[in-house]
Amino acid sequence: MIQLEVWGDYALFSRPELKVERMSYDVPTPSAARGIVEAVYFHPGLKWVIDRIYVLSPIRFTSVRRNEVKSKLLCSAARSAMRGGTQPLCIAASQDIVQRASLVLQDVHYVIEAHFDMTERAAPSDNPGKFQDIVTRRMERGQCFHTPYCGCREFPANFRRWPGGPIPAIPATRDLGLTLYDFDYSDPASIEPTYFRARLEQGVLNVSDCEVLR
Helix, strand or coil, X not given: CEEEEEEEEEECCECCCCCCCCEECCCCCHHHHHHHHHHHCCCCCEEEEEEEEEECCCCCEEEEXXXXXXXXXXXXXXXXXXXXXXXXXXXXXXXXXXXEEEEEEEEEEEEEEEEEEECCCCCCCCCHHHHHHHHHHHHHHCCCCCCCECCCCCCECEXXXXXXXXXXXXXXXXXXXXXXXXXXXXXXCCCEEEEEEEXXXXXXXXXXXXXXXX
């Protein structure tokens, strides 16, 4: 089990029902928390499972307006170019630019509590003690495979190992409604989202025994 402290200036844990002008959930989703932990240490021989998310700073929203492009390069265009096609492999920002507003979280601070399960892809020399030592050392040294981010890559996250002791979560209790849990990758041809009914109890989002809905 690990406790990873995470903080940043902004966060955007996007609600899937709002796609154009995005709005954040009140707290990180379990899939976003798992992404932060995997940025610190990922190995095919283990699978991270989020147990609890502690909210240490008041939940505050702010609106930001950003320039984005409204199109993306397609795989079909790349394949056409490989076969000698003339379709351009670029996006002209001056032609595709669009300004969109997002409702994001401000001055976020969390502690992510998680554990890992061994998978069938673990090598014979792999064991839980080895993985625990590696991830603990990486948290203490600030090492990561890529910069963790709070929902969006535009919002990088700082992290460190929680030093221990009581976690001062905010004294807030509220029903957060139906929230994205994670994605089901059991069928790569049909990846499906899963949801759960989230509730913040005295600043703690407990997902260790929640009912996952499909």
